Amino acid sequence: MLHIAVIGATGAVGRECLGLLDGGIVPLARVTPVASPRSAGHDLGAELGLKIPLVPVVALDDLDPEGVDVAVLSAGADLSRARARRLASAGALVVDNSSAFRMDPAVPLVVPQVNPDELASRPASGIVANPNCSTIQLVRALHPLHALAGLESVVVATYQAASGGGLRGLEELARDAGEVLEAPGAAVPGLPGGRFGQPLAFNLVPEIGMADGTGFTHEERKLVREPRKILGLPELRLTATAVRVPVFHCHSEAVYVRLREPVTAAAVHDALAATPGLRVHRDGYPMPRTVFATDEGRAAVHVGRIRVEPDDPRGVWLWIVADNLWVGAALNALQIVEVAVGRGWLR
Ligand SMILES: NC(=O)c1ccc[n+]([C@@H]2O[C@H](COP(=O)([O-])OP(=O)(O)OC[C@H]3O[C@@H](n4cnc5c(N)ncnc54)[C@H](OP(=O)(O)O)[C@@H]3O)[C@@H](O)[C@H]2O)c1
Known part of the structure; x- marks a missing residue:
């Protein structure tokens, strides 16, 4: 039985991690919720209506790491x-859910459905990195296509939720949307200090993270580097445009894949549909609101409009549509823990 510090x-x-732990995704002895001193003492268990016993939030400086088996970092x-x-x-x-160690050669970057062998033994660094949310849903669909006909190049445009x-x-999106609806004709305010740098409601922001000297943003760079590491294809050609859209939950991606061998749409359907955790939409197509509406929807990667x-x-x-907070973060992190437990190398 594990002691997990969130x-x-x-x-x-973090809240989604707690909810998934409450659902019993891994066998637990104890969960310690940890945040900044601002939140110390807050009763998250009561606020979120959790069944697992949860102590009040502990400030990080007060966490005793002794006896903590797993620390899921999302701060x-x-x-x-x-x-x-x-x-x-x-x-x-x-x-680690952050970008801090993803490209560190001593740290495996893991999507359990794609490269679980990276978890064959405990990494010497003691750290496993969770990929970027947009990367996870992308590689989960690319992996079976690579097995089917070999990946030659990938072009992706993301539509990323608030x-x-x-x-x-x-x-910020909720407040901004309310203000626009109250005064639709008002001048658009600049939001330089805001989370997205620009007003997001009824808008599209084609810049996520800072651009570097090449003009590509950090988010776009992650979408190139991380799939190469996870898929074990360092030469794979990928390029991306990442866009923030006025959607509360779930990231979407329009992806153009060039394969090494010719395929039919039926073969692509079949290869994706046979992949655990992928849901192929043959009639209709996945959308953020429908995917987010059920736990089953939130737990899967949805693929539609296969052409x-x-x-x-x-x-x-x-x-491709998936919930960035589950598939792209909390669920992937806890599935890493699940694999480690299954392989018996967690102390
Ligand atoms: N959101 C996503 O879709 C997503 C997906 C993949 C990865 N990630 C990564 O996950 C991490 C968290 O993202 P988020 O969206 O959950 O952010 P968030 O909603 O802003 O939450 C940030 C959390 O960090 C805590 N924190 C901040 N400063 C702290 C400190 N000095 N000591 C301890 N805790 C501190 C906050 O605690 P207080 O409430 O006490 O301030 C809060 O619990 C980021 O690294 C992000 O890149 C996010």
Whole structure:
């Protein structure tokens, strides 16, 4: 039975971790919710209506790492850089949701449905990284296509929800939408200090994270580097445009895949439908609101609008939707823990 510390428990991802632990995803002895001193003492168990016994929120500086088997970190990259190694050297397996260690060669970057062999033994660093939310749903659909006909190149445009910006992102979209509806004709305010840098309601923001000298943003860079590491294809050609959209939950992606061998749409359907955790929509198509409406929907990666180019049977289009807080963060992190428990190398 495990003692799990959920660090960043009061945030968008942390709350979902607690909810999934409450549902019994891994066998537990104890869950300690941890956040900043601002939240210390808060009764999250009562607020979220959890069945598992939960102590009030502990400030990170007051967490005794002794006896913590797993620390799931969801409190930003700076905090992970400052704390993850210390927690790992105290004996905890650290599963890190931030970008801090994803490209570190000593840290496996894991999507359990794609590269579970990375978890064959406990990493010497004691840290396992959870990929970026947009990366996870992308590689879960690309992996069976690679097995089917070999990946040659991938072009992706993302449509990313406000929950990707945490609780503050959700609050900001709701407030901004209310203000626009009250005064639709008012001048658009700049939001330089806001979570998205621009007003998001009734808008599209084609910039997630800072752009580097090439003009690509950090988010777009992650969508190139991370799939290469997870799929074990360092030469794979990928390119991305990442866009924040005024949707509360679930990221969507329009993906153009060029394969090494010709395929039919039926073969692509069958390969994706046979992959555990993927749901292929043959009639209709997945959308953020329908995917988010049920726990079953939130737990899967949804693929629709599968098209093979009539003039080029190596060119395939996909529309992929998944819940960034579950598939893209909390669920993937806890499935990593589940695999580690199954393989028996958690102390
Ligand atoms: N949102 C997503 O879709 C998503 C997906 C994949 C990965 N991630 C990653 O997951 C992490 C959390 O994202 P989020 O969306 O859940 O953010 P969030 O809603 O803003 O939550 C941030 C959490 O971090 C805690 N925190 C902040 N400063 C802290 C400190 N000094 N000590 C201890 N705890 C501190 C906050 O506690 P207080 O409430 O006490 O301030 C809160 O619990 C980020 O690294 C993000 O990149 C997010």
